[in-house]
Amino acid sequence: MTASFMQTLLIPIQSELPELLDASRDTTAWAVTITLLVSAVCTPISGRLGDMYGKRRVALVLMGVLAAGSVVAAISTAAGPLIVGRGLQGVGMGVIPLGISVLRDVMHPDRMGGAIALVSATLGVGGALGLPVSAFVTERADWHVLFWVAAALALVVLVLMARYVPPSTLRSGGRIDLVGVIGLAAGLTGVLLAISRGGDWGWTSSSTLGLGLGGVVVLLAWGAFELRVRDPLVDLRVTARGPVLMTNLASVAMGFALFAANIVFPQLLELPAEAGGLGMGLVPASLVVMPSGLAMLAMSPVAGRLLGQWGPKPLLVTGALVIAAGYAVAVIVPLEAWVVLIINILVGLGIGLGFAAMPTLVMRAVPASETGAANGFNTLMRGLGTTSAAAAVAAVLSLSTVDVGGVQLPTADGFRTALLLGLGAAVVAAVLASLIPPARAHPGEHTSLPADDRPGNR
Template sequence: MDAPQPTSRSGGVVATLALAGTTAAIMQTLVTPLLADLPKILNTSASNATWVITTTLLVAAVCVPVVGRLGDLLGKRRMLLVCSVPLIAGSVVCALSSSVLPMIIGRGLQGMGMGMVPLGIALLRDVVPTEKLSSSIALVSASMGIGGGLGLPIAAAVAQYANWRVLFWGSAVLATVIALLIWFLIPTVPAGAKGQRFDAIGAFTLGAGLVALLLAISKGGDWGWSSGTTLGLFVASVVLLVGWGVWELRTTDPLVDLRTTARPRVLLTNIASIFVGFAMYASMLVMPQLLQFPEATGYGLGQSILASGLWMAPGGVMMMIVSPFGGKLTNAYGPKLTLLSGVLVIAAGYGLSLALMGSAWGIMLAIMVINSGVGLAYGSMPALIMSSVPLSETAAANSFNALMRSLGTSVGAAVIGVVLSQMTTDIGGFSITSESGFRTGLIIGCAVALVSAAIAAVIPAVRNIAGATDRTHLVAESEKSTVQA
């Protein structure tokens, strides 16, 4: 099979895919400013309202690897368009909701569209010229962080000064614009794994295992970590995921080729991705709370939701600024060095936050440093992955890597959540997170970033993505021909 040729419209392609990634990330942070008001808005309990966020996480975890594999089988452009449909429909359902059940359904539909980012990154390898590939991957990969950083203050402003339904009508319009841009600007390229069959058993087993695992992680704090429900879910996830692994090794056309993911570069990159996701999300949990805690505590900064979002916004802008430099660094020295540099910058940002957490300006500066590191790290990981897999597996491999990042953020949310809820102090008869609790959360974030750096340091190096991907594809095709002979 001939490799797809780069298109002359690569600038429009990259801009469209970056905007799609940013939109997907905004969908995830859209309801954050509404969390305190959701029980009243939806006439439900606080515990039921948390499902508005949890559902998006669970559905995305199930759909991302499935959509990635379907992108390899049916074509990435086609699946990008498919992903836009539930994004639009989910936004409309949420905008029309007046109770918790339709809101949860709408948020679940939005979660189905989260496969856009790994699909887009994989598509870049098919349509972007070699000299622009690394920088394009860096920008599209960082778009998830950019959307998260910019989405929070935008959503907070809309929630404060307009009706909350405007958030979802706006997201519906944005998703529609993305669908139109994909239709008109994204070229059709041959499916890399056309003719292979879809692994339905593997998809179901992986989905069930991920739901059990992420449900236990995300709700364990509410249900109790030693409760029968939480422990049962953890046991079920282990059984299902081990069974999935056995099946994937035995089936002819697996959902995820575990032999490919076992290659040292792919395996270590995916492990590092978990820790990077953890390190990124730790700051997103700690910093807004520090900004919003009352000044009477002695360590809180007394900012409103909107103001805290605005203090955090420059971090998202830094990802946008840094990502092109990450691409140039990858071209010059390889994606391994970019990843290592990124996680060390994240660790430095956490160190800075410990020294400057007493002021809003200090927190803003620390977030800018942390997110600069996230931008470098997120941009390098897909380059490492795609330098190690054949063309027929790029979408599936990138989706699996995105899943590892999401797993890291889920674990990070659970761990930091436990720390902040357990390390408390009593003020005015209320139990709130203590200053030492926030400091401990920041120290954990720094330590996790350093663990990721240690893992990144032992990843086998590759000079640049373009040459390596070509070589990998040739080797894979050679191996395939040998097996068929």
């Protein structure tokens, strides 16, 4: 929850950063972009390190880095130190897959489903609560207070983890694949920079095309290398197994569906009425969006029970269909504040079901010694979905604008198109989830997650 809180921490003051830091808008945009890039790179790496050296040990280091980054950002008065601090916060977000993977090592099988559902739900809760909390703090205090709050949260979590999380006993050993780390970092950086900054640089600019295509080439070379190395950073043969591959593809689509709503609705709520918006202030708009995270949290015990009764595959399909239903309402019904509230609750319920199912599907299909790396890669896939959603929605909204007081603002048609993209992503997620094959037993598979051969999961 603390790690995901960092994703929405800067949203309330993002437009004010150029003035606050006396820097260009292009420079201050890196305060958001750097966290995305670093977390995407560090998430699969931290998962692999957790498998090798112990999930608790690596998680403690990452939370320490997150706390340090928050302090650096809290004392910053210029763009450079703030970007460095935000990058360190991105490193700390690698704790997310470790938090899920450690459950497989320590939880009783009867409590596994509910535990995974609860921890997975906190990813949405942190992001949903982060927006109104950040808006409230920035309206009543200096913006630096946001990062002092983040540092305090990280330190509290660090102490609680050291006190209550048991040391990992299941480790894979091996060595650090430095070439794999460098190759993955370089490839992902190129692709993610092209996706996240392409709207500002121009989608056909040399920078966007060069970074995007270069990143793809590097990732292809990285994949070829990983198939030949003895101790790969990511075991692509395991990742290519049917259950893991299809779950990861569904995760990309579900990440897109989640983030499309997170981008569209806050803007729609805050835009002036003459531009087709609802003219709400930042805090009231944040409170309308917030229930999606609370719905995820409320759904976690239900998802845990359904996970045991239905299995993860039907749960993932159902979650995607619930999200699709929310988007369908958004496309058909005129959007008022109360309608947006209901839609966000539906999206939160669907994400709560889907996020509970995905880690279970992945962990059932990989050896117990590779759960950290596998969950890290799955988290990366979700991140690719959210990054793609941010770029796609921004591009759609920029193509449909209206002049209001000399300012170009998105139109109702632009928002409708963006919502249709979210609907399409949710439907794609449901289709991909329905195609996930049953997991087969493999050497080293954890006994608390036996292969599920119920008919609903075939």
